[in-house]
Amino acid sequence: MVKSSCYDNGVKKGAWSEDEDIKLRAYIQRYGHWNWGLLPKFAGVSRSGKSCRLRWMNYLRPNIKHGNFTKEEDDLLIDLHKKLGNKWSTIAAKLPGRSDNEIKNRWNTHLKKRAQNDLTESSNEHLGTLEYDQANPKENPVNKTSLLHQPEAGTLFAGESSESPSYSSLTEISSCQLSGSDCALFSDLTPQTFDEELVDNFWSEPFLTDIDAILPSGKNLLSPFNFDNEFSSQYSCQDLMMTDESLWSMMDSYVENNIFIN
DNA sequence: AAGTAGCGCAACCGCCCGTTT
DNA sequence: CAAACGGGCGGTTGCGCTACT
Structure with a gap:
């Protein structure tokens, strides 16, 4: 990873x-x-x-958000990619909380295939091939490293004194x-x-x-x-x-x- | 249980563009 | 005007994890 x-x-x-x-x-x-x-x-x-x-x-x-792309975000991403192509930073600007890198990864690993399928089979059935179930860890991965390296604000320096703040x-x-x-x-x-x-x-x-x-x-x-x-x-x-x-x-x-x- | 292939994603690389000197 | 520099962008890679055999 x-x-x-x-x-x-x-x-x-x-x-x-x-x-x-x-x-x-x-x-x-x-x-x-x-x-x-x-x-x-x-x-x-x-x-x-x-x-x-x-x-x-x-x-x-x-x-900044990680993982858990919603169906709405995916749909928007596909729509924007149709219009803008691989302009990840431009697309990212329209998806609050998402970095261009994450959007690029999302496209390359999940949505490219879906978009291709949509092209070849213009059926809405394939829109259901990705699930957005919170309980589905595969589609909504929680990155362990992310959790480890992203302490919650307020707990970041928990236990340390707050003396001498500048x-x-x-x-x-x-x-x-x-x-x-x-x-x-x-x-x-x-x-x-x-x-x-x-x-x-x-x-x-x-x-x-x-x-x-x-x-x-x-x-x-x-x-x-x-x-x-x-x-x-x-x-x-x-x-x-x-x-x-x-x-x-x-x-x-x-x-x-x-x-x-x- | 062990080996392996595929997936997901953080991070790197190289190029391009705008600004400064 | 051109060279140097810094920042941003898109493509690609490396590796841990998971599912499959």
Whole structure:
């Protein structure tokens, strides 16, 4: 089901671990995906930016659904595919909560045959060949890995303290002043999709608190936000991070010391 | 019970396109 | 104008699970 993990030039490939998911989810929900290329380093995961983007878009995004395609969704998918062809991202935009990858898989593994059958035998009888019975595990697979790696919001950091939150609510996060129009923060997070309870809890994420502990009070170098306002008014977040060599060397030392990756 | 074939799906790869320099 | 870069997209692969022999 899942590709086994391996390293290629220090970049991990294969199945994502629960720990990696937590780090990526926490980082993006806190800071957004302002630059996929740099994000893995700041989030503390040994992955390529593309891999992080894929994992987020297909799996970790808020409100993303897995399995359990309804008959209505299948019908809509077939209809849209007739009109649009293999434009999976366009189709995905019309199927809320479904990623283009999942839609593509659904088409290739289930609906392609059904559509072909419909063409050859224009009988409605074949519409019944797929069952949508919740009790049918084969047609409504519950991915065990998905359950393992997708803790419910609110239980994600269950048992951990919620001490020293940098921000305690969506409102507080939203009030952060961003410099630079290229910081596309929270672009996927609407008020409807942002889980406030998760926001409350993930500030206690261990790797963040480890770093916080060695930084001056109120500073967090993993954050594109935490530059003094006087600087952020002059430079974009990315300007600062790209030019501050001491910051990069500090980040490198964190990585070398396995503060992030363990 | 053991071996095997097929299925489902997460993840990777390579290409394309838009933006920036 | 062109090269470089980053992000997005569609095709494909790899592997665990399940059903079948």
